[in-house]
Amino acid sequence: MEINFTEKVVLVTGGSRGIGAAIAEKFAEAGAVVIISFKNNKKAAKNVLAHLEGEGHNAVKCDISDPSLSEEMIERVVDEYGKIDILVNNAGIYEEKSFQESDYSYWLEAWEKTIGLNLLGAANLSFLAGKHMIKSGEGKIINITSRGAFRGEPDAPAYGASKAALNSFSQSMAKALAPYNVQSYAVAPGFVETDMTEEILDGPQGDLIRGESPMNRVAKPEEVANAVIMLAASGNEFMTGTIIDVNGASYLRS
Numbered sequence: 001m002e003i004n005f006t007e008k009v010v011l012v013t014g015g016s017r018g019i020g021a022a023i024a025e026k027f028a029e030a031g032a033v034v035i036i037s038f039k040n041n042k043k044a045a046k047n048v049l050a051h052l053e054g055e056g057h058n059a060v061k062c063d064i065s066d067p068s069l070s071e072e073m074i075e076r077v078v079d080e081y082g083k084i085d086i087l088v089n090n091a092g093i094y095e096e097k098s099f100q101e102s103d104y105s106y107w108l109e110a111w112e113k114t115i116g117l118n119l120l121g122a123a124n125l126s127f128l129a130g131k132h133m134i135k136s137g138e139g140k141i142i143n144i145t146s147r148g149a150f151r152g153e154p155d156a157p158a159y160g161a162s163k164a165a166l167n168s169f170s171q172s173m174a175k176a177l178a179p180y181n182v183q184s185y186a187v188a189p190g191f192v193e194t195d196m197t198e199e200i201l202d203g204p205q206g207d208l209i210r211g212e213s214p215m216n217r218v219a220k221p222e223e224v225a226n227a228v229i230m231l232a233a234s235g236n237e238f239m240t241g242t243i244i245d246v247n248g249a250s251y252l253r254s
């Protein structure tokens with residue numbers, strides 16, 4: 001296995017914060033040119049960009065739940081950099097409300113937004129980038145899914161469904177793209193210390209959540225990024241289709 005991404009062009013969606021920012025940093029440290037995408041938070045994106053090692057990195061504003069904006073972003077990256085070697089579908093949202101507290105309008109909106117970004121956004125980008133990867137004769141797609149795909153998410157059913165579907169999508173792409181030397185993987189974290197979970201982890205449920213792992217803590221963004229880097233490294237092509245858990249043994253499956 002070789003962790004050297006010199007001359008590789010990597011697109012990390014949702015790279016302005018949290019897990020995406022940690023992934024961008026690790027790729028840049030290992031020599032890649034990194035493009036991060038963000039939705040609104042230009043200041044955070046610029047801050048991540050300013051701290052990336054090496055040169056040539058960029059940040060692109062794109063609402064990934066809009067298929068035409070996603071298409072524009074991929075074309076822009078390919079025009080500017082000539083290719084996309086690695087796509088990390090990391091951008092995602094998590095919204096929770098109990099079944100009993102939800103009314104129908106919340107329910108409809110939560111499903112539409114969550115599936116629109118977490119599943120359809122990742123699928124559309126994989127399609128668009130996958131076409132360019134096939135032309136290049138190689139490529140890797142890494143999807144950030146979730147432990148929630150396996151264990152049930154009573155207060156965020158759209159989220160759990162979006163991530164289970166993204167695992168399945170990732171496996172379908174592994175089969176569809178293998179003949180063209182393009183690999184597809186999923187990384188499924190449990191709770192991670194990011195903006196997404198800050199309120200929950202700082203609240204009354206925090207200790208209970210940390211206690212789900214026998215390590216009595218949640219993951220750091222860098223730990224998820226390490227799994228992504230490992231899958232992206234050359235030498236791990238035969239792992240295509242895999243789903244890697246990063247959950248501190250809080251939920252085990254075999």
Ligand code: NAP
Binds near residue numbers: 195
């Ligand atoms: P986060 O801190 O909330 O950051 C979310 C990122 O996604 C930001 O860069 C945000 O951009 C971007 N984003 C949000 N909506 C978008 C949209 N419509 N179009 C494009 N970009 C959008 O999230 P995180 O905790 O790092 O999570 C990253 C991924 O890991 C997600 O897919 C999440 O489901 C998954 N995950 C997280 C955890 C956890 O405990 N944190 C656990 C399992 C899986 P702006 O900065 O512009 O808003």
